[in-house]
Amino acid sequence: MNNDRLRPIFVISMAAELADMHPQTLRQYDRLGLVSPSRQGGKQRRYSERDVDLLREIQQLSKDGVSLEGIRRIMVLENQVAGLRSRVGELSKEVFALRSAHQAAGLGRVFAAGSTGDVVSLARGQRPRGRSQAVVVWKPRSK
Structure with missing residues (x-):
C-alpha cells in the first residue's frame, strides 16, 4: 500500500x-x-x-x-486474512529458496511443513520424526 x-x-x-x-x-x-x-x-x-x-x-x-458489532467482526476477520496472506507469501519465498537449494544440490524437491508453519528440509527418503502432523511434499526426479 x-x-x-x-x-x-x-x-x-x-x-x-x-x-x-x-x-x-x-x-x-x-x-x-x-x-x-x-x-x-x-x-x-x-x-x-x-x-x-x-x-x-x-x-x-x-x-x-x-450491525456495528458485525462490522467490527468483519474488520477483524479482514485483518486476519491480510496477515495470513502475508504469512503465505513469506512461506512461499522460503519454499522457493529451499527448492532452489535442493535442486542445486541435486536432491530434488523435498521438504516438510509442520503444523506450526515451519519448513524443514529433508533428504530423499527421509521422513519427519515422531507422529507429527507434518505434510511432506516431493516431486520425483525425471528419468
Missing part, C-alpha cells in the same frame, strides 16, 4: 465530509475501535486517506444492514 495513503492529514471535519458522515459518527466509530485515527497535538484526530476509505466501507456495510 502506498505510504502516502497512510499519512494522517485530514482533521475530523474534513474526513467526515469526505466520507459523507457527521463528525460525531466518526467519534463514535473511534470509540468503538472501528477506525483509529492518529492523534496530533494532544487529542486532535487526524485521518488518512486509508481511514476515509475505511469509513466509506463501514458506511456501506451499515447501509447493507450490518
Whole structure:
C-alpha cells in the first residue's frame, strides 16, 4: 500500500465530509475501535486517506444492514486474512529458496511443513520424526 495513503492529514471535519458522515459518527466509530485515527497535538484526530476509505466501507456495510458489532467482526476477520496472506507469501519465498537449494544440490524437491508453519528440509527418503502432523511434499526426479 502506498505510504502516502497512510499519512494522517485530514482533521475530523474534513474526513467526515469526505466520507459523507457527521463528525460525531466518526467519534463514535473511534470509540468503538472501528477506525483509529492518529492523534496530533494532544487529542486532535487526524485521518488518512486509508481511514476515509475505511469509513466509506463501514458506511456501506451499515447501509447493507450490518450491525456495528458485525462490522467490527468483519474488520477483524479482514485483518486476519491480510496477515495470513502475508504469512503465505513469506512461506512461499522460503519454499522457493529451499527448492532452489535442493535442486542445486541435486536432491530434488523435498521438504516438510509442520503444523506450526515451519519448513524443514529433508533428504530423499527421509521422513519427519515422531507422529507429527507434518505434510511432506516431493516431486520425483525425471528419468
